Amino acid sequence: MPLGMNRPTWSAFFVPEHRFSRLAWAVTAAVALAAGLAACGTKSGLSVGEAADGGIDRDLDTGVVDSSVDTRPVDCLSDVDCDDGVFCNGTEHCVRNVCGPGLPVECVPPPDGCSVGRCVEGLRSCEFRPVDADEDGHLPDSCGGDDCNDTNPTIFGGAPELCDYEDNNCDGDVDEGLAYVGLGEPLPISTGFFGAVHPDVVFNDTGYHAVFDDDLGGGQVHHVSVSADGRRPSPATPVTFSSVLASSPDLTWTGTEMALWHHYHLDEAFQGTVSLSALDADGRVIRRSVAATPDVPDADMPAAAFNGTEWGVVYVANLASGLREVRYLQARQDGSVTVAPQVLASSVAIPHVKPAVTWAGSRFIVAWGEGRTVMIQGRDRTGRGVRWTRRQPAVADPQVTLAFADTSGDVAVAWTSVTRLDGVHYARYGEDGTARGTAIQITRDFAEHTGLSMSWSGRELAVVYQATRTPVVGTFLVRFVPDLRWLSPPGAVDSLVGPNSGPAIAPSGREYGVAYPADTPRTEAVRFRLAGCE
Structure with a gap:
């Protein structure tokens, strides 16, 4: 046909091949897009395309470049699609087509701490009720109730007193009316x-640890560990090593090690030192003795207290003139002296018995017997000055013990006569020396009371002493003194023949461990026994 003729032919309806390919691709893409859009808004979880990523085939499915449409599963279009119908777990949310959990409903009680709130699903709201953490039916005393310990269901006002070393009836006393006696059998620990x-x-955490000296003070100091149940003693092992005698041990657990203050008697008369050794938690020697006093005069009967960084040490110095002096020093944990020995008292009326010292939270308090007086003295922080001095009348030769009741902030002092039938007396002072009432006598039996020791358990004061009713028979008793309002009945730990030195007591948090001397028909010995209520 000549060029330019306009006659229609069948080829006029024919689409060239390259144009058909483009058209077919467009139609196919439109159909796929429509199908994807139709799937949107459902919870079927179908994909609607691949993520927009700059033309990269992220999913490696067909080698086809990814589309710009998000292909993650679709859970929701709005928060309504995510609501599970549960009120207390909070409102669920739809974030980027995915359901997320809500925040649980928080029921905030009033700020007085006397009520607790909880979400109640049936009410679809919060409910508040009075606090009763131990569910014993009694509100805590801080909220006007009569429960002094809302973590223990056996403790509330009017509860029966149990043998659990707790104040069950909230009257301020522990185990009142219950007999405190020796528990188990006495253990010989100086075999x-x-x-x-x-x-x-x-x-400490490994159990009880006892020390004693042998040969009536003419040998060495030995250590014995006893299991917490009071049944299994270890063999006694020496913890002092000297060609001269070591005696008068005073043992303290510092929280990291045991400190053993003791006397070394030198070869010459009226020569001896107060020295410090250190034991680990199991009783092994980790630092041998360091002398804290000069050789002269003879330094004996040490008592020590630790404040976390320093020691306060009080002891008796025996002079060649016949005088005795009560002296006081301060030292670092390793025994190096920071405050040189000072004379607190000098008199022929000072008995050859152990003085006492305790750390009272802000200062050391010392006490000793002098003639017919018990002397109690507070030292300042440097140890060099006297904050206050108090005097308690006593019969001749008083033996004194101290303990700091750290929950009440009071210093407790107890004393008895070494030589008279006078009983055990007790008084309390604040750290500033203020008397807390008047002194009282805590024993009513007419006997010679010696060998006094006292310890604060965290709940009560335990006083252990010897009551000798005849020249040869003595009984070690434990009396518990929570405050001046009430005294528990004494409990006999053991009956024995003529001991010549006093007992010692240590709290475990439940029972108490008592180490005490016991004369047998053939020799002196040291025994150990638990004491507590039954």
Whole structure:
């Protein structure tokens, strides 16, 4: 046909091949897009395309470049699609087509701490009720109730008193009306040693630890560990090593190690030192003795207290003139002296018995017997000055013990006569020396009371002493003194023959461990026994 003719032919309806390919691709893409859009808004979880990523085939499915449409599963279009119908777990939310959990409903009680709130699904709201953490039916005393310990269901106002070393009826006393006696059988802990005397005892995480000296103070100091149940003693092992005698041990658990203050008597008369050794938690020696006093005069009967960084040490110095002095020093944990020994008292009326010292939260308090007086003195932070001095009348030769009741902030002092039928007396002072009432007598039996020791358990004061009713028979008793309003009945730990030194007591948090000397028909010995209520 000549060029330019307009005659229609069948080829006029024919689409060239390259144009058909483009058209077919467009139609196919439109159909796929429509199908994807139709699937949107459902919870079928179908994909609607691949993520927009700049033309990269992320999913490696067909080698086809990814589309710009998000292909993640679709859970929801709005928060309504995510609501599970549960009120207390909060409102669910739709975020980027995915359901997320809500925040649980928080029921905030009033700020007085006397009520607790909880979400109640049936009410679809919060409910508030009075606080009763131990569910014993009694509100805590801080909220006007009569429950002094809302973590223990056996403790509330009017509860029966149990043998659990707790104040069950919230009257301020512990185990009142219950007899405190020796528990289990006495353990001999000085087997193999003659003349075992001067025991002391502490408690730590590994159990009880007792020390004593042998040969009536003419030998060495030995250590014994006893299991927390009071049944299994270890063999006694020496913890002082000297060609001269070591005696008068005073044992303290510092929280990291046991400190053993003791006396070393030198070869010459009226020569001896107060020295410090260190034991680990199991009783092994980790630092041998360091002398804290000069050789002269003879330094004996040490008592020590630790404040976390320093020691306060009080002891008796025996002078060649016949005078005795009560002296005081301060030292670092390793025994190096920071405050040189000072004379607190000098008199022929000072008995050869152990003085006392305690750390009272802000200062050291010391006490000793002098003539017919018990002296109690507070030291300042440097240890060099006297904050206050108090005097308690006593019969001749008082033996004194101290303890700090750290929950009440009071210093407790107890004393008895070494030589008279006078009983055990007790008084309390604040850290500033303020008297808390008047002194009282805590024993009513007419006997010679000696061998006094006292310890604060965290709940009560335990006083252990010897009551000798005849020249040869003595009984070690434990009396518990939570405050001045009430005294528990004494409990006999053991009856024995003529001990010549006093007992020591240590709390474990439940029972108490008592180490005490016991004369047998053939030799002196040291025994250990638990004491507590039954």
